[in-house]
Amino acid sequence: MQTELAALRTAAVAAIEAARTEAELEAVRVQYLGKKGSLTTVVRGLRDVPAAERPAMGALVNDAKQAVEAALAGAAERLARERLTRSLAEERVDVTLPGRARLRGHVHPLRLLEDEIVDIFVSMGFSVADGPEIEDDYHNFGALNFPPEHPARDMQDTLFLDAGDDVLLRTHTSPVQIRVMKAQKPPLRVIVPGTVYRRDELDPTHSPMFHQIEGFMVDERVSFADLKGTLTHFLRRLFGPETAVRFQPTFFPFTEPSAQIDISCPSCAASAADRTCRVCKGKGWLETMGSGMIHPNVLRAVGYDPEAVQGFAFGMGVDRIALRRYGIGDLRLLFDNDLRFLAQFEG
Amino acid sequence: MHVPLSWLAEFVTWRGATAALVDRLTMAGLEVEGVEEVGRLDRRIRVGRLTAVEAHAGADRLQVCRVDVGERAPLAVVSAAPGLAAGQPVPVALAGARLPGGRTVETADFRGVASAGLLCSEAELDLGDDASRVLVFDDALAPGTPLVELPGIADSVVSVEVTPNRGDWLSILGVAREIAAVTGARLRHPSPRLRERGAAAAREVSVRVEAPDLCPRYCARVVREVTIEPSPLWLRLRLRRAGMRAVNGVVDATNHVMLERGQPLHAFDLARVAEGRVIVRRAAAGERMTTLDGVERALVSDDLVIADPRGPVALAGVMGGQDSEVAPATRALLLESAWFAPAAVRRTARRTGLQSQASYRFERRVDPAMVREALDCVAALIARLAGGRVAPGVVQQDSGTLGRDAPAIRLRTARTSALLGTGFPRGEVARRVRAIGARCRPNGQGLLVTPPSWRGDLRIEEDLIEEVARLGGYDSIPVTLPEAAVVSGELGETRRFSRRVRRLLVAAGLTEMVTLSFTDPETNRRLPGFVGRDLVPLAVKNPLSSETGELRRSPLSGLVRALRTNLDLGATFVGAFELGKGYGTDPGGVRREPRAVTVLLAGTRPPEGLGRSAAAVDFFDLKGVLESLLGGLDVDPARVGWRPLGEVGFLHPGKAVLVEVFGAAVGCAGALHPEIAQGCDLPAEVWVAELDFEKLGAYVPRRVAVRPLPRFPAVTRDLAAVVDEAFRAGKIIEEIRALANPQIESVRVFDCYRGAPIPPGRKSLAYSVSYRAADRTLTDDEVNALHAALLERLKTRFHLELRV
Numbered sequence A: 001m002q003t004e005l006a007a008l009r010t011a012a013v014a015a016i017e018a019a020r021t022e023a024e025l026e027a028v029r030v031q032y033l034g035k036k037g038s039l040t041t042v043v044r045g046l047r048d049v050p051a052a053e054r055p056a057m058g059a060l061v062n063d064a065k066q067a068v069e070a071a072l073a074g075a076a077e078r079l080a081r082e083r084l085t086r087s088l089a090e091e092r093v094d095v096t097l098p099g100r101a102r103l104r105g106h107v108h109p110l111r112l113l114e115d116e117i118v119d120i121f122v123s124m125g126f127s128v129a130d131g132p133e134i135e136d137d138y139h140n141f142g143a144l145n146f147p148p149e150h151p152a153r154d155m156q157d158t159l160f161l162d163a164g165d166d167v168l169l170r171t172h173t174s175p176v177q178i179r180v181m182k183a184q185k186p187p188l189r190v191i192v193p194g195t196v197y198r199r200d201e202l203d204p205t206h207s208p209m210f211h212q213i214e215g216f217m218v219d220e221r222v223s224f225a226d227l228k229g230t231l232t233h234f235l236r237r238l239f240g241p242e243t244a245v246r247f248q249p250t251f252f253p254f255t256e257p258s259a260q261i262d263i264s265c266p267s268c269a270a271s272a273a274d275r276t277c278r279v280c281k282g283k284g285w286l287e288t289m290g291s292g293m294i295h296p297n298v299l300r301a302v303g304y305d306p307e308a309v310q311g312f313a314f315g316m317g318v319d320r321i322a323l324r325r326y327g328i329g330d331l332r333l334l335f336d337n338d339l340r341f342l343a344q345f346e347g
Numbered sequence B: 001m002h003v004p005l006s007w008l009a010e011f012v013t014w015r016g017a018t019a020a021l022v023d024r025l026t027m028a029g030l031e032v033e034g035v036e037e038v039g040r041l042d043r044r045i046r047v048g049r050l051t052a053v054e055a056h057a058g059a060d061r062l063q064v065c066r067v068d069v070g071e072r073a074p075l076a077v078v079s080a081a082p083g084l085a086a087g088q089p090v091p092v093a094l095a096g097a098r099l100p101g102g103r104t105v106e107t108a109d110f111r112g113v114a115s116a117g118l119l120c121s122e123a124e125l126d127l128g129d130d131a132s133r134v135l136v137f138d139d140a141l142a143p144g145t146p147l148v149e150l151p152g153i154a155d156s157v158v159s160v161e162v163t164p165n166r167g168d169w170l171s172i173l174g175v176a177r178e179i180a181a182v183t184g185a186r187l188r189h190p191s192p193r194l195r196e197r198g199a200a201a202a203r204e205v206s207v208r209v210e211a212p213d214l215c216p217r218y219c220a221r222v223v224r225e226v227t228i229e230p231s232p233l234w235l236r237l238r239l240r241r242a243g244m245r246a247v248n249g250v251v252d253a254t255n256h257v258m259l260e261r262g263q264p265l266h267a268f269d270l271a272r273v274a275e276g277r278v279i280v281r282r283a284a285a286g287e288r289m290t291t292l293d294g295v296e297r298a299l300v301s302d303d304l305v306i307a308d309p310r311g312p313v314a315l316a317g318v319m320g321g322q323d324s325e326v327a328p329a330t331r332a333l334l335l336e337s338a339w340f341a342p343a344a345v346r347r348t349a350r351r352t353g354l355q356s357q358a359s360y361r362f363e364r365r366v367d368p369a370m371v372r373e374a375l376d377c378v379a380a381l382i383a384r385l386a387g388g389r390v391a392p393g394v395v396q397q398d399s400g401t402l403g404r405d406a407p408a409i410r411l412r413t414a415r416t417s418a419l420l421g422t423g424f425p426r427g428e429v430a431r432r433v434r435a436i437g438a439r440c441r442p443n444g445q446g447l448l449v450t451p452p453s454w455r456g457d458l459r460i461e462e463d464l465i466e467e468v469a470r471l472g473g474y475d476s477i478p479v480t481l482p483e484a485a486v487v488s489g490e491l492g493e494t495r496r497f498s499r500r501v502r503r504l505l506v507a508a509g510l511t512e513m514v515t516l517s518f519t520d521p522e523t524n525r526r527l528p529g530f531v532g533r534d535l536v537p538l539a540v541k542n543p544l545s546s547e548t549g550e551l552r553r554s555p556l557s558g559l560v561r562a563l564r565t566n567l568d569l570g571a572t573f574v575g576a577f578e579l580g581k582g583y584g585t586d587p588g589g590v591r592r593e594p595r596a597v598t599v600l601l602a603g604t605r606p607p608e609g610l611g612r613s614a615a616a617v618d619f620f621d622l623k624g625v626l627e628s629l630l631g632g633l634d635v636d637p638a639r640v641g642w643r644p645l646g647e648v649g650f651l652h653p654g655k656a657v658l659v660e661v662f663g664a665a666v667g668c669a670g671a672l673h674p675e676i677a678q679g680c681d682l683p684a685e686v687w688v689a690e691l692d693f694e695k696l697g698a699y700v701p702r703r704v705a706v707r708p709l710p711r712f713p714a715v716t717r718d719l720a721a722v723v724d725e726a727f728r729a730g731k732i733i734e735e736i737r738a739l740a741n742p743q744i745e746s747v748r749v750f751d752c753y754r755g756a757p758i759p760p761g762r763k764s765l766a767y768s769v770s771y772r773a774a775d776r777t778l779t780d781d782e783v784n785a786l787h788a789a790l791l792e793r794l795k796t797r798f799h800l801e802l803r804v
Helices: A002-018 A022-033 A038-048 A054-090 A109-121 A151-155 A175-183 A224-239 A296-301 A318-326 B016-027 B173-184 B233-241 B249-263 B342-352 B357-362 B370-385 B413-420 B426-435 B461-474 B493-507 B521-526 B554-566 B619-632 B675-680 B693-699 B729-738 B780-798
Strands: A134-136 A168-171 A189-197 A208-218 A245-249 A257-266 A285-294 A310-317 B002-004 B031-038 B044-054 B063-068 B075-081 B088-096 B108-110 B113-115 B117-119 B155-161 B206-209 B219-222 B264-270 B277-280 B289-290 B296-298 B304-308 B311-315 B333-339 B395-398 B408-412 B437-443 B445-452 B575-580 B595-605 B638-646 B651-661 B664-672 B688-694 B714-725 B742-753 B764-771 B801-803
Touching: A002 A022, A002 A038, A002 A054, A022 A038, A022 A054, A022 A224, A022 B575, A022 B801, A054 B651, A109 A189, A109 A208, A109 A224, A109 A318, A151 B031, A175 A189, A175 A208, A175 A296, A208 A318, A208 B493, A224 A245, A224 A285, A224 A310, A224 B413, A245 B016, A245 B461, A257 B219, A257 B311, A257 B461, A285 A296, A310 A318, B002 B233, B016 B031, B016 B155, B031 B088, B063 B117, B075 B088, B075 B113, B075 B117, B075 B206, B088 B595, B108 B595, B173 B249, B206 B219, B206 B296, B206 B304, B206 B395, B219 B277, B219 B370, B264 B311, B264 B370, B289 B311, B304 B342, B311 B445, B333 B370, B342 B357, B370 B619, B408 B413, B408 B461, B413 B426, B413 B445, B413 B461, B426 B638, B493 B575, B493 B693, B521 B554, B521 B764, B554 B575, B554 B688, B595 B619, B595 B764, B619 B638, B619 B651, B619 B664, B619 B688, B651 B688, B651 B693, B664 B675, B688 B693, B714 B780, B729 B764, B729 B780, B764 B780, B780 B801
Parallel strands: B206 B277
Antiparallel strands: A134 A168, A189 A208, A208 A310, A245 A257, A257 A285, A285 A310, B002 B155, B031 B155, B044 B063, B044 B088, B063 B075, B088 B117, B108 B113, B219 B333, B219 B395, B264 B333, B277 B304, B289 B296, B304 B311, B408 B445, B437 B445, B575 B595, B595 B688, B638 B651, B651 B664, B664 B688, B714 B764, B714 B801, B742 B764
């Protein structure tokens, strides 16, 4: 039996090493260690060995079985390695074929910019307020110190609605100043993004509907110097720390003193204005915001005492800033909603 | 307004570059829009004197002119222009000269006669409009002088944008005053020198003001023996450069004085003012008059008119009447200079649509002190130009109220410093206030300031504070940050929620649009959307076109329009949304502008990759978008209802769903009604959804706590039911959910099959049910029992043919 065992073992190990595929190896395994395998039969035969010889015989058989199993494991590992090597050598993906596309959405540039501006002001302690787009003469003009029949009203050609005498589409976001100040008491720091309307045809530089962001701050001591500081800080955050800012006198009925705010032209630098610059038309400066100290008549209209509180207000056109920021040459692109245009903005 | 610098130089001397002047004006609030260099004529365009004009031997219409251009021999120049005569000084462009239009003059041969240059019209030199004849200079000029060296030819014209509060800037004098104020330069303000002759004006003319509230000051003069002729070149050139057309000597003179001193003036033909009686009154209702532009106008009682005893001869401050217009035969003039109430002039100008240089100035308030001065100026100028004789005396009526309503203004130094945020000593404040022409005297801790007559905009302390800041330049005010308590800025619920919705829809692959709030009445009627379903459309009273005739009831009208645009541009797939508003009046008559989340899908979804084909968008794409939106908003899918909607007008009745959250309708979705799609020339299936933004926000959980993760495995069992086509898959899900068995974790439809072996008219629905217990692993037996009970229940409930 010992001889038989030794021969079996040698034959098994040889067959194992000869196996070239995992299937062949499996066949060898079944041949020797399967239910009816030759080695299994030997193991089963141990029952018939006399009890005295059984331990010695058992050890021999076990030894043989372990050797065959070890050979099997070794061969299996070898074959798996060979298979891996083969697959690494053979399997190829054409990495230049297109990926599986997912639909990608996009945010409208006006909303991107509006969010950016609002977030800057929120970080400076301003809170967002809203108001109706359908307004009345009092909130849009009267309370904002536009006297009836004043040429200042010509600055804002108004769309009126067929709903009573003085119902109109707000021409600016300033009516929200009135609504917020009437509802709340100073100190106030408020920012108002919103849609506004003027009686203009849609053309490369005008639209009957556009977007403003209005803001104001009212407290006991807020000054014109604070206006300059706050808005300079804002403009540098929006347009970059190198941006030069200048304030020049202008007129708004609802502020006194009033200031127009220009920033240095990002294309040609205000210090060395390029006469041929198309962005600033050679001026070196770009008109960007309107601002001023809230007119005492406006403070009185909302029930504040102009001797006790003061504040500044400001506003800007989001659409025009968007044109510049994204290098858009025609305002109509913002409202055409051409997907080829919108797809150029982040999702 | 256009300011020729040569004209300005008569009033103030500015030593420095034009660019520096532009900068100073801009920083003082008089925004310069541009500077145009004009009259920079080629030096080869010279003054020539015609020494002989002879007919061309070989051509009827040509003349051969001998022209002295200051050289040894006269040049021969051929011209076809009429009216040429020896002795005339004319402009000659020599060969090689470049004309303002860009053309270069060359020597030319006209039927055997060589022409050495070109006799120029004023149009060819860009000095006027007349192209019909050669310009003949008014004065004897030295032959050979380049035109560019003549006074007033070469100039710089500064265009300034005048804010509506600063009517005083609408004149050369006004701009000069500003320059003097900000630079300290001395202002020259010459008074008119007038020689009066003949009979007193009052013997021929009378003035009666019946509406002193609208016309507190009216002055008139008479000029006799005038000759109506074109004005000289210098005057025409000034008007042209200031942006006005030359008419005749008299009208040009009134315009010249207006442009120079800011006071609009009017000249009547005295012979056509009946009895020389001027009556300033409100129009009678129904009264009519024909204005200078030849239009007959019906007047209203708000209009202020200048009338004679027969009727109106001018719309005060707006436009003169045709009947009293200065004409070639006019020999005597009645000159008017008056102060009309700004609001009255504005009302009439707007009502009639006649916005003139005069009304523009009156609306912005003219200087009451200039009324008389300007009248004298224009009389003197007409006497000089049109050879008239100014009658002695001014006929006037003055209510005495002008200027009385402007008391001195208190200006506190402390208030100035507090508002501007920087300290100003009283002396400096006083110096600046005086620089703008105000008078001031000390008053307690400040000043008492009387603004000059031309500054009607200065009424309160803050107005003066702006002047103090402006004169030093806003740049000199420090830049500080407010001293205030630290507060946290709040984005607010609405904005936070809309950002969340936007993020989710973009993640679902949709592109955000911003569309105009307007639509036409027909589209508005057909597309109420969800938020606008009960709203009555609001019409725009003064729309620019029918496309902006109404405010849209739903953003849908904008998205549908954008779809059309994109299809025209060749798009094959449109997946878009808008966070916008609908507008209208609710049944109670209250104006509403509800916010909406509006979605539109149309076309063919682009293939995802190779081997995956493009698919037409269908209902399930739309529903998927809404499901991922609601899921992203943490709304439990079990609390979302999808009810067939039936007839809603703008949607296909068989492909429309009402979306409910926690039992409340928040929106609807479906295929655009085929009739509407056809009407808008859209493809057959356009999928749209509209959710009410406020309602959606109201039902979205405020805070989501994390659910504990399951600790034991789930077991799934499938079931399939063959049902009639009309049977809705959701009924089985609702039924299973209604069991509220905690061990039934979820149920979903995973197949809907039609075709063999299922008989026609029926379909097979396959569901997968997931079972799980929170505290143990369910055994097979337990799951089998649960599933069997479930099947039994469905069978009895729906009489179903179930297959496991």
